[in-house]
Amino acid sequence: MEPKATCPAAACLVERKFHVLVGVTGSVAALKLPLLVSKLLDIPGLEVAVVTTERAKHFYNPQDIPVSLYSDADEWEMWKCRTDPVLHIDLRRWADLLLVAPLDANTLGKVASGICDNLLTCVIRAWDCSKPLLFCPAMNTAMWEHPVTAQQVNQLKAFGYVEIPCVTKKLVCGDKGLGAMAEVGTIVDKVKEVLFQHIGFQQS
Numbered sequence: 001m002e003p004k005a006t007c008p009a010a011a012c013l014v015e016r017k018f019h020v021l022v023g024v025t026g027s028v029a030a031l032k033l034p035l036l037v038s039k040l041l042d043i044p045g046l047e048v049a050v051v052t053t054e055r056a057k058h059f060y061n062p063q064d065i066p067v068s069l070y071s072d073a074d075e076w077e078m079w080k081c082r083t084d085p086v087l088h089i090d091l092r093r094w095a096d097l098l099l100v101a102p103l104d105a106n107t108l109g110k111v112a113s114g115i116c117d118n119l120l121t122c123v124i125r126a127w128d129c130s131k132p133l134l135f136c137p138a139m140n141t142a143m144w145e146h147p148v149t150a151q152q153v154n155q156l157k158a159f160g161y162v163e164i165p166c167v168t169k170k171l172v173c174g175d176k177g178l179g180a181m182a183e184v185g186t187i188v189d190k191v192k193e194v195l196f197q198h199i200g201f202q203q204s
């Protein structure tokens with residue numbers, strides 16, 4: 001995952017790219033994934049990879065995702081015996097920032113309670129909390145308004161994860177209300193903000 005330096009000295013001279021791992025889950029807002037990845041790639045110095053849940057695959061075409069796209073099967077393809085790499089650990093090491101967009105109601109619940117039954121939730125479960133984790137909730141308004149949602153969003157914030165709040169829209173099912181994923185521009189601006197903070201730390 002890391003660029004191979006030709007020699008140790010060169011390693012410190014190579015300004016490696018800032019690694020953004022995008023997690024995508026089974027909200028209809030996952031149809032925005034190609035646009036989100038495209039806008040992130042417009043930021044100089046970023047390298048992007050995607051981890052998808054199985055349900056998210058219903059909402060985008062993998063041919064529209066021009067970066068590495070990992071799913072549950074990849075973990076099991078890679079690991080056959082004890083000396084093989086563990087994909088969710090490789091990914092948590094590779095990533096400097098994790099952006100879960102959209103975070104659907106199901107995965108919100110899993111993350112809030114530590115369930116890790118797929119590649120994405122395993123990456124999150126193993127996440128190094130010294131690195132930024134940003135999440136973009138997206139779900140039907142009725143789901144958003146259920147009292148468990150606020151409890152679980154607050155639990156993720158208590159972990160130190162950063163919420164990019166959902167917005168009010170006429171949703172695809174016809175309901176009008178909160179639950180729409182934040183606009184892609186808002187999400188990308190937040191990533192830039194965190195990135196510049198991070199670089200600021202590096203340069204200080």
Ligand SMILES: CC(C)(CO)[C@@H](O)C(=O)NCCC(=O)N/C=C\S
Binds near residue numbers: 139172175179
């Ligand atoms: C899809 C998009 C981005 C179009 O603007 C917007 O409606 C949205 O974020 N919806 C997510 C909410 C959701 O998952 N609804 C599921 C049932 S209503």
